[in-house]
Amino acid sequence: MSGTREKIIELGENLIRTKGYNAFSYQDISTELGIKNAAVHYYFPSKENLGTSIVKTNIQRFEEMTENMKSLGFDEWQQLDAFVKIYVKSHREQKLCIVGSLGPDYNTLSETTRAELVRMTDIILNWLTGLLTSGKAKQVFSFGEEPRVKANRIITNLMASLLLSRIIEKFDFKAVYQSVTEELRS
Amino acid sequence: MSGTREKIIELGENLIRTKGYNAFSYQDISTELGIKNAAVHYYFPSKENLGTSIVKTNIQRFEEMTENMKSLGFDEWQQLDAFVKIYVKSHREQKLCIVGSLGPDYNTLSETTRAELVRMTDIILNWLTGLLTSGKAKQVFSFGEEPRVKANRIITNLMASLLLSRIIEKFDFKAVYQSVTEELRS
């Protein structure tokens, strides 16, 4: 147990979210860790292997967060705030989310990595749809559309705002996510 | 005048929007055109050169469209419909938009390509903000937020919906863009 495997996954994730999947190399990781290219291959024989593990780790992290909120009895607003905070943190660190960075490379990914990316996206969209459905039923959220459509609109707002923040220096990310949440108040 | 230069730009654009900037090569283009790698370098000495030209072409196309609508006296609804149709066409062709595909690779692009990408994004956001401002003033569009924020939310909805359509087979793209426009009716 050296923790090197975990460090590789963390570095790989950061590289995907800053440079993109097809722009980072095993050298980027090995240099940063002060080890050699071959040592990274010991943990992850192929790049597709590493990519898949990174997405799997993200799925696990998301599911732990949502299950944790459930067991702590978070109400709908608390859960939504926690979700939005993921993107606020990404923005602060000048990173995209995993789905937003791997999505454009989808056609170049291996079947196994694609499958995990699809699974991750499904899990997030289904969770958010469920949250909105529940919040609407309890009348703590107010919106007219179908919960599924509202979920799609909220997540695309957040994802692509990270992207535009990277391109446009003065992009007002805060105004977008505040608008997203304020709109849900009755 | 062989038209080869224009074909290279068109092919390059399609490759960026399907595979991503860092995943396509001069070989992809030369093979498709039935010429050799070196012939592509004759038109575009470097890849950054080609990338920059592709973005410039897109800016020109967008500006021609908006100026054309202006001279034809399109009203706000007609202009919005024409804008949304760009994304509907992209969706039909299973492509992302240029900004959505080059954005994640921003940190790997050359200074000149970055500058054009920034310019293109600015032009689109400013145009859409202007359209929403005008439409709100004339009360043909109805929305509560600042036009700039509304523009940001609409364009992120459209951009990232193309992305999610690529990942999630059953993603309801149509429901999103219909929701976007219907929301603007009084």
Place this chain on the structure above:
DNA sequence: GTCTATATTCCGATAGAC
């Protein structure tokens, strides 16, 4: 678990012939 060394492949790019 990490290393050296190396195989292979591909990419961007250039020189110079036609």
Place this chain on the structure above:
DNA sequence: GTCTATCGGAATATAGAC
């Protein structure tokens, strides 16, 4: 305007020593 030929470099990946 397109070709052949080729270079230098980088990337993924493997074999085998320590």
